[in-house]
Structures are given as structure tokens and as C-alpha cells.
Amino acid sequence: MGSPQDGLAQNLLPKNIANLSAYSSAKSEKLSGSTWLNANESPYNREYQLSGQALNRYPDPQPQQVIQAYSNYVGVKPEQVVMTRGADEGIELLVRTFCQSAKDSIAIFAPTYGMYKVTADTHNVALNTLSQELLLQGEVDQICTQVGDAKLVFICNPNNPTGALVGQDKIAAIAARLTGSALVVVDEAYIEFCPEQSAVSLLADYANIVVLRTLSKAFALAGLRTGFTLANESILAPLRKVLAPYPVSTVVADIAAQALSTANIASMRRQVDTLNALKSRLQQWLEQSDAVTRVLAGEGNFVTLQLKDKNAIAIAYQQGLVMRPFTLYGEDDWLRISIGNEQELKEVKAWLDSLTGSNNKALFRN
Structure with a gap:
């Protein structure tokens, strides 16, 4: 049973906000895993030096x-x-x-x-x-x-x-x-x-x-x-x-x-070249996999694909591999894979291989 305050909030809310479906980001899903390829993040990290400027002053609105x-x-x-x-x-x-x-x-x-x-x-x-x-x-x-x-x-x-x-x-x-x-x-x-x-x-x-x-x-x-x-x-x-x-x-x-x-711009461009090359390799693996129905050709630091069986996503989670499932074109067996570093993509390859191995072949017989 809700408190009186709950009813007050509902009464004050505009209808469009009360009916609003919030955006569900990749990080809002509270998943657990060891390899994160679900949010189109870069696998690279750089350390920056802070200048120690006085934080008691308001910043320049447009630095x-x-x-x-x-x-x-x-x-x-x-x-x-x-x-x-x-x-x-x-x-x-x-x-x-x-x-x-x-x-x-x-x-x-x-x-x-x-x-x-x-x-x-x-x-x-x-x-x-x-x-x-x-x-x-x-x-x-x-x-x-x-x-x-x-x-x-x-x-x-x-x-x-x-x-x-x-x-x-x-x-x-x-x-x-x-x-x-x-x-x-x-x-x-x-x-x-x-x-x-x-x-x-x-x-x-x-x-x-x-x-x-x-x-x-x-x-x-x-x-x-x-x-x-x-x-x-x-x-x-x-x-x-x-x-x-x-x-x-x-x-x-x-x-x-x-x-x-x-x-740093030059470094970013070198990283982009590396990620684009890794993406091409991943696309090849996906196109050759019997566990994949369709691979969308496109730009960006991700590849979107349709699986033959969405149970493959659960297998990935069991292996600590977190990617982003989607419902596209009315079907809920789509997956978006962010382009990680070489080691992370090797884990994707191992997952793909496991899907069509002897233990899981039955999943994909059609």
C-alpha cells in the first residue's frame, strides 16, 4: 500500500511524464560480467593531468x-x-x-x-x-x-x-x-x-x-x-x-x-584505424558462423547481427561476455557487439565457436 506522499506525486505529475518510458541505457541493466562489449565504449583508456584550478569558482560556461x-x-x-x-x-x-x-x-x-x-x-x-x-x-x-x-x-x-x-x-x-x-x-x-x-x-x-x-x-x-x-x-x-x-x-x-x-587527436585516429581493422575481422567471423543469421553492414564501433537462437545470449553471459541484445524489425534475437580490443574480440570468437560446438549444435538445427 502506497503512502499519501506517493499519491501526491502522481497527482502533480503531468500525464506525459507519468506515462513516460525512460531510456534504458546499457549501464542501467545492472548486469555482471568480465568483458563489456555492450555500450559502444572504447577499449582504450588514457590518463589525464588535472591542473588543480580553484574549484571554489564557477567555471566558464563555454570554455x-x-x-x-x-x-x-x-x-x-x-x-x-x-x-x-x-x-x-x-x-x-x-x-x-x-x-x-x-x-x-x-x-x-x-x-x-x-x-x-x-x-x-x-x-x-x-x-x-x-x-x-x-x-x-x-x-x-x-x-x-x-x-x-x-x-x-x-x-x-x-x-x-x-x-x-x-x-x-x-x-x-x-x-x-x-x-x-x-x-x-x-x-x-x-x-x-x-x-x-x-x-x-x-x-x-x-x-x-x-x-x-x-x-x-x-x-x-x-x-x-x-x-x-x-x-x-x-x-x-x-x-x-x-x-x-x-x-x-x-x-x-x-x-x-x-x-x-x-x-591526442593523432592518437585517436590511430586507435580508430585499429578498431576498424578489428571490426572487419569480427564481421568475417560472424558471417562465417552457423550461429548467425544476418550481419548488418554499417559504420561505427559496433556490429549488429541476428542470431539463429537468442539462447546464445544467455551462453555469452555465462562466459562473462556482456553484449547488447535488441528487438529489431519485430524480432528479439538481435545483438549489438561493441568493438573491443584484440583480446576481448578473441573472447567473442570463443563464444561463437562454442555455439556450434558439439555441446550446442542442437540449438541451431533448423
Whole structure:
């Protein structure tokens, strides 16, 4: 039986929050294991030196050293960069700034990153859910017609969890068609794994394109929670109005500035080359395995596949191997494997081999 306080909270909650299904992150599942390949984290770790700046003072809301370093890295002007608490805050800022509650909508292409939906639901903004197939295969006029009157159109590129990639020409054409009616938000959390496909170069010609970036993936700083929203100043000016007064801590700014040094960017790129090579090896193993029905070809530091039998996931857990199960296309036998280091991927190979060994062959007879 609930307390009176429980009833009070429920009475005060807006309906959209009471009905909200929170985002379930890989780390929220409270699993146990020894090898973690479920959250698209980098296997690399680097030590950073803290400067010992006085923490009794509030930080620079937008640390200029970091803004300048990131603008140099991506090739835009500093005034085209807003630093946020992960790219997730950029998503939330865009919805909160440009969408009116109970009136406006956003468009997404499912299956895709779950925080677009959660953010829309949180702000009581309608969701126009279109398909990845439409985005990848449809004509631009068809896509934009189905987008309807959505204020924001989110394109996760490369897409999570499928790895699918939309070309720059198509993004540009969609932005041109939606000029004056919608912002095209290109979420590039995984773009360092295919940097030549970035939409950042389109900012010069399309005022309604926004690019979201993060240091969580290729830069191996998932624990720092640092992201960037890139756009023209006409878009960023209203975002700055609603941004929290001090969104970036002194410690975070200090580490981010170090991560964006010339030497560390070069190190990140070498690590990306290694991870891309390891990913190719993993894809080969998966394609050759009798335990796997389908492997999605795509970009990013992960591979998504369909298993012949989802009981294979339980076997992985028994071996201490934690990967991310998904329900995709109405089927619950999908799995996303983050690209770990060589030793971690050898454990994936051992798991795959165990699935089709003499003890488990019966699982996969069809």
C-alpha cells in the first residue's frame, strides 16, 4: 500500500511524464560480467593531468580553450560550437528550444537511438516515426512529404544500432527541401569511424543543418559526458538562451582541452584505424558462423547481427561476455557487439565457436 506522499506525486505529475518510458541505457541493466562489449565504449583508456584550478569558482560556461580546439578540429568557426553534457544535452536543447509542448513534432527514422523519443515524450512533443528504409531507399521528395510539419528531423549518421549511413548529398537535398520549415539534425556520435562522411562541411551552405558530436566514442571519454552542437549562429543563439548557466565543469573542460590536443587527436585516429581493422575481422567471423543469421553492414564501433537462437545470449553471459541484445524489425534475437580490443574480440570468437560446438549444435538445427 502506497503512502499519501506517493499519491501526491502522481497527482502533480503531468500525464506525459507519468506515462513516460525512460531510456534504458546499457549501464542501467545492472548486469555482471568480465568483458563489456555492450555500450559502444572504447577499449582504450588514457590518463589525464588535472591542473588543480580553484574549484571554489564557477567555471566558464563555454570554455574558450575547448571551443577553439574543437572548432579547429572540425573546421568551423568558434561561434558555431556549443559545448554540452554529452550529445544527449544537445538533443534536449534542440527540442526544448524549437518545439512547443503539445503542438509541435519531431521526425525520426526507426530503428534508431532511443533518446530522440524519450526527449520528445518528456517535453510533450509529438513523434513522427518513419523508417530507416524510407531514409535510405526513398526519394528526397517522398521523405520530406512524410516528415510533414515536424520541426526537427533527426538523422543518426551512422545510425545506432544498425550502422547505416546516409550520404552527404542526400542530407543536403533533404535540408534544401526543408528550408524554412524544419531543422535537419545529424547525430554524428560515430562519425570518427568514417570521417569523410561528416555533414559538417554542409553548414556553410545550409542554415537549417545542425550536427551533434561527442567525445564519448572514438575519443574514449564516455565517462566525461562531453558533447558539441555545431550549427550556424542563428540556430545556436536561441540555444544559448536556454542552456544551463554552468553546463561544463572546470574538471571536464580541463580534460577535454587535453583530449583535443594535436597529439591526442593523432592518437585517436590511430586507435580508430585499429578498431576498424578489428571490426572487419569480427564481421568475417560472424558471417562465417552457423550461429548467425544476418550481419548488418554499417559504420561505427559496433556490429549488429541476428542470431539463429537468442539462447546464445544467455551462453555469452555465462562466459562473462556482456553484449547488447535488441528487438529489431519485430524480432528479439538481435545483438549489438561493441568493438573491443584484440583480446576481448578473441573472447567473442570463443563464444561463437562454442555455439556450434558439439555441446550446442542442437540449438541451431533448423
